[in-house]
Amino acid sequence: MTANGYAMIAQVRFRELKTRIALAAFIAGTAWFLTHTVWPAVWFGAVVATQGLDWIVFRPLRKRPEVEPSLAYKIALCATASINVIVYSGIAAYLWAEGGEAGRLFAVIQVAGGLLHVSLHMHHVRPLLFAAVIPHSLYFLGMPIAWAIIEGKPQDMLIALGGVLYMMHLVVAVRQSSMTTKALQDANTEARSERQKAEVASAAKSDFLAVISHEIRTPMNAVISAANLLRRTRLDREQREHVSMLLDAGDVLVGLLNDVLDLSKIEAGKMQLESSVMDLREKLGSLGRLWEPKAAANGVRLKIEIDPGVPDCVRTDPLRLQQMLFNLLSNAVKFTDDGSITVSVDWRDADSRLVIAVADTGVGIPADRLARIFDSFEQVDAGTTRKYGGTGLGLAISRKLAEIMGGRLTAESVEGEGSTFVLSLPMEAVSKPAAETRRKPVEQAGLYGKVILAADDHAVNRRILSLLLEPHGCTLVLVENGEEAVEAARTQRFDAILMDMQMPVMDGLEASARIRAGGMNRRTPLIALTANAMDVHRAAWDATGVHAFLTKPIDPALLAATLVEACAESTDEDDAQVA
Structure with missing residues (x-):
């Protein structure tokens, strides 16, 4: 047997030590009540002593369960178990001889219980099992046999025969328990192996997604x-x-x-939610302006109806709310060729819940397919992808996001008449923040005359940055890797720095950390501009204290607006230092 079996029994015996001593005290009290002699107290003292020996001998296994016990140590463990059983069940022989009819009955029950106990918790290790079972069996069968011979009552042999039947049942029970335990151990081992495989596969999938995202x-x-x-x-x-x-x-x-x-x-359970104040009417208005022309192109009217009781501002995750509404409107526009799309917005004061219903007069969904439209990669039929495009991920992601945010997304539909999707989300109604005053409007500051450092190892990307930004009147200093960026930042003052992530010689994270460590650009706003778009990458950039995290493909308007804001911040800091 492996060291784990011996160590497991050592742990069990340690946990049950107080229980065994307490039970011995009860047995000693019962024996004294039946015999009124001092021997039960002497027996109890012997039990405490042998239990102390048990604690000492098994202690090394509890301290170092991974160590395989030597042959001599195994013999010592078995001998200790046998001594404990001999002493513990010794009171049964005394009660059989001196306790009368009640004593004999109590003695049989006590030894039967001891047999059951050691069989169940020692069957993992055969040597220990035999070391404990044999003394118990000798008491269990020997007492009635010896009594039948001494008293000359052969009929008392039936007690021993009953003991044999009990032990046969016990053997069957222990064998079944052993088989069950082995099956559970095998199942646990397989489950651990499968979990490890799943973890490796999940890590490989994450790595693959990170790589493929960057490469695309x-x-x-x-x-x-x-x-x-x-x-x-x-x-x-x-x-x-x-x-x-x-x-x-x-x-x-x-x-x-x-x-x-x-x-x-x-x-993977790694979706992180943000919490900030959002102007609800402004957000819904921007979505309406985005989708109205697309709906109109299909001859469909888009209406947004907001109940007067809906608060102006709420605290929620604006990005995820926008993502869900974007998916619902995209779905409605895609599958509606005639009629209208109505976005109804209501507020429930009772539980502070925003309810948004997107109803269309489109093709609808068959009843037998309605329950599956929220499954990943699921669409109404194979022709849907060919006719309308998409992968069927939008609704699945929207429902999962709603659930993560503590809400729900449901759907009702009649084929040929249209569909209604209802998004219900808990959120806090808040007061509209006071308008911020600026020393000068950011839009008016512009990029004219600003000097910007841009690090990117791809020549095409550097060319694109030049074509996108130089018409704004700024000067770009282009470098090919992080080391060149650090050197440029050491010798020249910049208004903002654009930094790629994966670059040869020195990556963007290390270069950013070195620039932040000291020098004339240690406070210059730094903007990550990278094809590494996963949350782990965003977290790594946040740790460096970047001003913003932008992903490729580049959104020209967002890039320019972010740079304008960064340069304005840099100017404010320079003015503060001068003052």
Whole structure:
């Protein structure tokens, strides 16, 4: 038997030590009541002594359960177990001889209980089991046999026969218990193995998603940025349509990539929620302005109806709420060719819950498919993807996000008449924050005359940054890796720094840490601009104290606005130092 079996028994015996001594005290009291002699007290003292020996001998196994006991140590363990049983059940022989009819009955019950006890908790280790069972068995069968011979009553042999039947049942029970224990151990071992495999697979999936996200975003940055730059040039109507198709396709690809990453985070339990004040009417208005032209292109009217009781501002996760509403509106626009789409917004004071219903007059969903539309990668039929596009992730992610936020997302639909999706979320109604006053409007500050350091190892990305930012009147200093960025920051003062993450020689995180460590740019706002878009990457950048975290493909408007804000912050700090 392995060391684990001996060590497990050592732990069990230690935990049951107080119980055994307490039971011995009860037995000694009962024996004194039946015999009125001093011997039960002497027996109890012997029990305490042998239990102390048991505690000492088994102690090394409790301290170092991983060590395989030597043969001599195993013999000592078995001898200790036998001595304990001989002494513990010795009171049964005394009661059989001196306790009368009640004493003999009590003696049989006590030894039967001892047999059951050692059989159940020592069957993992055969040597210890035999060392404990044999003395018990000798008492159990020997007492009635010896009594029948001494008293000359052969009929008392039936007691021994009953003892044999009891032990046979006990053997069957112990064998079944041993088989059950082994099955449980095998199942636990298999479960641990499968869990380890699942953890390895999950880590591999996360690594794969991180790599594939980076590798897809890098060329997509070139495609989408080039399309944005091309749209700024003088194009005829047909060329402008081609560019619009290119940008629309790029947006779809990035959206699908983000959906897969979000689903992965949700399934891994790593989705983190933010909490901030959001102007609800402004958010709904912006979504309406975004989707109204797309609905109108299908000949569909989009209406947003907000109940007067809905608060102006709420505290929630604005990004995730926008993501869910975006998915619901996208779904409604996609599957509605005629009629209207109505977004109804209500507020329940009783439980501070926002209820948003998105109803359309579209194709509807068959009743037998309605329950499955929230499953990942699930769509109404195979032709849906071919006709309307998408992977079926939007609704699945929206429902999971709603549940994470403590709410729910439900659907009702009649095929051929339309569908209604109801999003219900708990959130706090808050007062509208006072308008902030600025020393000067950020929009007016602009990027004109600003000097910006940009580190990126891809020549195409550096070219794109030049084409996107230089028309704003700023000066770009472009470097190819983190080491060059650190050297440039050591010799020249910048208004802002754009930093890629994965670069040769020195990565962006290390370069940022070195720039922050000291020098003329230690306080310069630093913006992460990377194709590494997962939460673990965002957390790593947050630890360096970045001003903002932007992902590729680059959103030109967001990039410019972020740089304007960063440069304004840098100017404010310079003014404060001068003052």
